[in-house]
Amino acid sequence: MGELDAPDRDAREDGPSPRxxxxxxxxxxxxxxxxxxxxxxxxxxxxxxHRLAELAxxxxxxxxxxxxxxxxxxxxxxxYDVFSLSRTIGRLLGTDxxxxxxxxxxxxxxxxxxxxxGFEERGFHxxxxxxxxxxxxxxxxxxxxxxxxxxxxxxxxxxxxxIAVLACGPVGLETVVERLARCGVRAILxxxxxxxxxxxxxxxxxxxxxxKLEMLSFLAREDR
Amino acid sequence: MGELDAPDRDAREDGPSPRxxxxxxxxxxxxxxxxxxxxxxxxxxxxxxHRLAELAxxxxxxxxxxxxxxxxxxxxxxxYDVFSLSRTIGRLLGTDxxxxxxxxxxxxxxxxxxxxxGFEERGFHxxxxxxxxxxxxxxxxxxxxxxxxxxxxxxxxxxxxxIAVLACGPVGLETVVERLARCGVRAILxxxxxxxxxxxxxxxxxxxxxxKLEMLSFLAREDR
Numbered sequence: 001m002g003e004l005d006a007p008d009r010d011a012r013e014d015g016p017s018p019r020x021x022x023x024x025x026x027x028x029x030x031x032x033x034x035x036x037x038x039x040x041x042x043x044x045x046x047x048x049x050h051r052l053a054e055l056a057x058x059x060x061x062x063x064x065x066x067x068x069x070x071x072x073x074x075x076x077x078x079x080y081d082v083f084s085l086s087r088t089i090g091r092l093l094g095t096d097x098x099x100x101x102x103x104x105x106x107x108x109x110x111x112x113x114x115x116x117x118g119f120e121e122r123g124f125h126x127x128x129x130x131x132x133x134x135x136x137x138x139x140x141x142x143x144x145x146x147x148x149x150x151x152x153x154x155x156x157x158x159x160x161x162x163i164a165v166l167a168c169g170p171v172g173l174e175t176v177v178e179r180l181a182r183c184g185v186r187a188i189l190x191x192x193x194x195x196x197x198x199x200x201x202x203x204x205x206x207x208x209x210x211x212k213l214e215m216l217s218f219l220a221r222e223d224r
Numbered sequence: 225m226g227e228l229d230a231p232d233r234d235a236r237e238d239g240p241s242p243r244x245x246x247x248x249x250x251x252x253x254x255x256x257x258x259x260x261x262x263x264x265x266x267x268x269x270x271x272x273x274h275r276l277a278e279l280a281x282x283x284x285x286x287x288x289x290x291x292x293x294x295x296x297x298x299x300x301x302x303x304y305d306v307f308s309l310s311r312t313i314g315r316l317l318g319t320d321x322x323x324x325x326x327x328x329x330x331x332x333x334x335x336x337x338x339x340x341x342g343f344e345e346r347g348f349h350x351x352x353x354x355x356x357x358x359x360x361x362x363x364x365x366x367x368x369x370x371x372x373x374x375x376x377x378x379x380x381x382x383x384x385x386x387i388a389v390l391a392c393g394p395v396g397l398e399t400v401v402e403r404l405a406r407c408g409v410r411a412i413l414x415x416x417x418x419x420x421x422x423x424x425x426x427x428x429x430x431x432x433x434x435x436k437l438e439m440l441s442f443l444a445r446e447d448r
Contacts, residue, residue: 018445030438034417057419094441101437112336118417118434124441162444163437187440189433193258193342195281203443205436209413210342212429213325213387214254216411217318217348219427220386221242 016069018092025066029089031056032063036086048079090123100127102161102185104176105168106136106146109191113167114142128159131168149176156183163187170194177204240293242316249290253313255280256287260310272303314347324351326385326409328400329392330360330370333415337391338366352383355392373400380407387411394418401428 021029035055039047049067053060067080070088074080090096101119103110103126113119114126129141132149139146147155149168164185168176170192180188181199188204190196193211198204245253259279263271273291277284291304294312298304314320325343327334327350337343338350353365356373363370371379373392388409392400394416404412405423412428414420422428 018442018447021442023439023443026439026442027435030435031432033438034432034435092442093438094445095438099441099444108336108339112332113433115332116433119437122434122438124434124437162446163440165437185444187444189436189440195279197281203440205440207431207433207436208255208258209337209340209431210346210348211251211254211258212413212431213343213348213389214257214317214319214346215247215250216387216413216427216429217323218242218245218250218316219247220323220409220411221318222386223242 016092021069021092025069026093028056028058028062028066030093032066033086033089033093033095036082036089039082040086044082046075046078046080047082049074052080095123098123098125099163100125100159100161102127102156102159102164102180103129104131104149104164104166104180105192106131106133106141107167107169110167111141113165113191114144124163126165127161128156130155132172149179152179152183156180156185161185163189166190166192168192177202240316245293245316249293250317252280252282252286252290254317256290257310257313257317257319260306260313263306264310268306270299270302270304271306273298276304319347322347322349323387324349324383324385326351326380326383326388326404327353328355328373328388328390328404329416330355330357330365331391331393334389334391335365337389337415338368348387350389351385352380354379356396373403376403376407380404380409385409387413390414390416392416401426 032052035052036047049064050060053063056063067085087096101124103114106129114129119126126144128147129144130147130149130152131137136146137148162185164180166173166176166188173192173194173196177188177196178199181202186202188202190204190206193208195206196204256276259276273288274284277287280287291309311320325348327338330353338353343350350368352371353368354371354373354376355361360370361372386409388404390397390400390412397416397418397420401412401420402423405426410426412426414428414430417432417434419430420428
């Protein structure tokens, strides 16, 4: 009673097949999950779809469509169960367990990312770090010993990392990406302001911070 | 002779009206410009549209459509003039001159951004920095004295900054955004993992790094 749709046990426990979920939906699901985790921390147990949609800045119909992938979680009288829904989305995203991430590059940005708590809070752990600077190799950064990039093939497979973050210099970036791919990495977050064509089966997501500033510069023009 | 389209003097000199350019086009123009600047540094004087499109990872027809906003720059025999096109796009983006940017928050991330050369290279200069931590206020970071957030209304208007970067804590973020808006800031790059509704006439662009990692986590699932 009170369920918006007929409950679907299978969908509840396993969620949708990851092959069936479009990438844009994943981005929104990640946002819903972030909001749900915040609500859970605030002690909120249930949330109505229109409120969750408002917090996420999407149309309520869009949110309901996205969440319908999981079967039904909403009740007419109480809305969605905050904790249960955040866990279910986390399972789909693969963030319900700690994932080891490899970091390449221990300059200012790399060291900042290493100590950025937002990653650990969402289940990402930088388990292994690399640099090619002989001054950095062998030193310990936030508890991780820095390995030389040249030893990636020997060191990285032990950690089973499928995700890597690039915060190194632009020189030889293609080679670093090829090495990561050979070591089993399938997804790369690239902070280096240079685009690299991804090897087959690998996804590279560029974070172009100055590019974003250029867009803002355009938006801040006085004649707009 | 050799021009792909009839030359259009006005379009060449002033570019399109900023009101007429869609935001997604701006993002691509920013990418083209980045590639053109790299080519220019490598000594390349001309580039054909299909090569530029390939480097940018877009369809050649898309690139030609985007650049047609500026009138014609391409020649059949030599392609686009690298330097001239990068300057023209820079004028539209507002990055042809140095722009003062305000930075709020001098934690690890803020200090990293302050020394990130990619910003200066693209014409962005952090001219004024704020923090609310009394330990940081009054100290000098990379040549800038840290001002207290509470004095923003007194200090910021002198600098005429229309762009700000947020790298502070999430507490009181709405207030910081309102203050920036009152001081004339029109575009904000937000690194704080929290969304703030923008005041009227202000654009806020969130950089959600952990959100990107969640998407990559999904892409790196073994069953995909």
